[in-house]
Every structure is written in C-alpha cells, then in structure tokens.
Amino acid sequence: MKLHLISFKTCPFVQRAVITLNQKNVEHEITFIDLADPPEWFLELSPLAKVPVLKVDEEVLFESAVINEYLDEITGGELQPKEPLQRAKNRAWIEFASNMLGNSYMMKTATDQAGYEKYRDQLISQLRRVENRLGDSDWFNGDDFSLADTAFAPLFMHNSVADYAFSVIDPATMPKVDAWSKRLLALPAVQNSVVPEFEQLYLAAIEKADSYSWQQYAA
Ligand SMILES: N[C@@H](CCC(=O)N[C@@H](CS)C(=O)NCC(=O)O)C(=O)O
Incomplete structure (x- = not known):
C-alpha cells in the first residue's frame, strides 16, 4: 500500500499526520503545495480544498483527525483508548485542540491589539482547561501516548517559535501544560x-500578515 501525504510546510494539521507517521515508522511520500496558489490536481482531490490529504493508493482521505485514526488503525491501533467512552473523549479533546489551533492562528495574524487580545485570552482560558484535565503522568491520557498528544504537539511547536515574544504558556500557572509541551517537543517524531526551515517560514507568514503580534515582535 502506498501512502502519499499532501502538505503545506507550516500547516499544524498536516503536522499531526506526520507525527503519527514518524511515531509509527511508516513509509510515506510527501508532496508540498503552496496554499496561496494551489495546483488544479489538488483542488480536484481535496473536497474542502484543505491540507492534509492522504492518498492511500488511489483512494483519498481528508481531515487530520480521520487520517490519524486511519494511520493508527492500520498499524496496530494502540494510539487510541480501547474503551468506547475514553475513545470518544479522546476525539473530543482532539477537536478542542483543533479549535485552539484556530485561535492561535487568529491571535498571531490579528491586525489590531483588540483582536490579538481576544484570541490570546481565549487560548489562555483553553490552556487552563487543559491544565486542569492533565494528570501527573507523561501524556494526555496518562501513561499511554495517544492521538491526543499528536493533536496538541503542533500547537506547542507553533507556540515555541520566538516564544519569548509570543508564548501563551505561563509555567507558573500552567506547570503541567508547560512540562507536557516540553516533553512533546523533545520527541524525535515531533522534532x-x-x-x-519551518521557523523562518512561520515567522515570514506572521510578518506577511503585518499582524499586531509581528509589530510587537519586530519592535
Ligand atoms: N479540519 C481540518 C483543518 C485543515 C486546515 O485548516 N488546513 C489549512 C492549512 S493549515 C488549509 O488547508 N487551508 C486552506 C483553505 O482553507 O483554503 C483538518 O483537521 O484537517
């Protein structure tokens, strides 16, 4: 079976799939596209015109959470809780992480202070909720690394770019999130x-948006 991922270099949703592929040592091919000028073949392939898309031979999968479940299931399925309620909760938190990724993007690209603060405050209150959800073990669900960890890791990587200027994680009030995010960022599958060139590309995208956060960073 041939796995072919269609990617955009700074997309955190694609990154989730790459983490799962890396974590499981799954052979795959990656093609990068420019979302500002998407090729015609991609628009025909991707029903929502979004990345990630995973081609499985000639079949097409889209949506990062679905792609990740599929990748996990064809390689043993150990990244999802076995018990239905726990598995459903895991999916719910993955959706929560997607919402946080949206807020993070809106915060970084907001063009005025009010917009920046609105999304920053939403992100901080979401991080507090995650802080309360985390236990004392290494990963989101305790001792078992799961797709919830792969779903949050890109948020922490994006947060870590120029973190002295942009970080929303306060180690004093969010010690569990802080430790968990560092544990995730240290994993080879995440690195x-x-x-x-991710960091330069990411900063260039924020600069291009001429966002409030960029103006503060560059000042
Ligand atoms: N819910 C989707 C979100 C994917 C997404 O928003 N991808 C962005 C790039 S990070 C995209 O392709 N945007 C292009 C567009 O909206 O036209 C998922 O989890 O896969």
Missing part, C-alpha cells in the same frame, strides 16, 4: 515533523 522531525516539520521542514528544517
């Missing part, structure tokens, strides 16, 4: 989930 190798972005291209080497």
Whole structure:
C-alpha cells in the first residue's frame, strides 16, 4: 500500500499526520503545495480544498483527525483508548485542540491589539482547561501516548517559535501544560515533523500578515 501525504510546510494539521507517521515508522511520500496558489490536481482531490490529504493508493482521505485514526488503525491501533467512552473523549479533546489551533492562528495574524487580545485570552482560558484535565503522568491520557498528544504537539511547536515574544504558556500557572509541551517537543517524531526551515517560514507568514503580534515582535 502506498501512502502519499499532501502538505503545506507550516500547516499544524498536516503536522499531526506526520507525527503519527514518524511515531509509527511508516513509509510515506510527501508532496508540498503552496496554499496561496494551489495546483488544479489538488483542488480536484481535496473536497474542502484543505491540507492534509492522504492518498492511500488511489483512494483519498481528508481531515487530520480521520487520517490519524486511519494511520493508527492500520498499524496496530494502540494510539487510541480501547474503551468506547475514553475513545470518544479522546476525539473530543482532539477537536478542542483543533479549535485552539484556530485561535492561535487568529491571535498571531490579528491586525489590531483588540483582536490579538481576544484570541490570546481565549487560548489562555483553553490552556487552563487543559491544565486542569492533565494528570501527573507523561501524556494526555496518562501513561499511554495517544492521538491526543499528536493533536496538541503542533500547537506547542507553533507556540515555541520566538516564544519569548509570543508564548501563551505561563509555567507558573500552567506547570503541567508547560512540562507536557516540553516533553512533546523533545520527541524525535515531533522534532522531525516539520521542514528544517519551518521557523523562518512561520515567522515570514506572521510578518506577511503585518499582524499586531509581528509589530510587537519586530519592535
Ligand atoms: N479540519 C481540518 C483543518 C485543515 C486546515 O485548516 N488546513 C489549512 C492549512 S493549515 C488549509 O488547508 N487551508 C486552506 C483553505 O482553507 O483554503 C483538518 O483537521 O484537517
């Protein structure tokens, strides 16, 4: 079976799939596209015109959470809780992480202070909720690394770019989130989930938006 991921270099949703592929050592091919000028073949392939798309031979999968469940299931299924209620809760928190990724993007690209603060405050209150949900073990669900961990890791990687200027994680009030995020960022599967020029590309995108956060960073 041939797995072919369609990616955009700074997309956190694609990154989730790459983390799962890395974590499981699954052979795959990646094609990067430019979302500002998407090729015609991609628009035909992707029903929502979004990445990630995973081609499985000639079949097409879209939506990062669905792609990740599929990748996990064809490689043993150990990244999802076995018990239905726990598995459903895991999916719910993955959706929560997607919402946080949206707020993070809106915060970084908001063009005025009010917009920046609105999304920053939403993110901080979401992080507090995650802080209360985390236990004392290494991963989101305790001792078992899961797809919830792969879903949150890109948020922490994006947060870590120029973190002295942009970070929303306060180690004093969010010690569990702080430790968990560092544990995730130290994983080879996470470190190798972005291209080497990720940080420059990410900063360039914020600069291009001429966002409030960029103006503060550059000042
Ligand atoms: N819910 C989707 C979100 C994917 C998404 O928003 N991808 C962005 C890039 S990070 C995209 O392709 N945007 C293009 C567009 O909206 O036209 C998922 O989890 O896969």
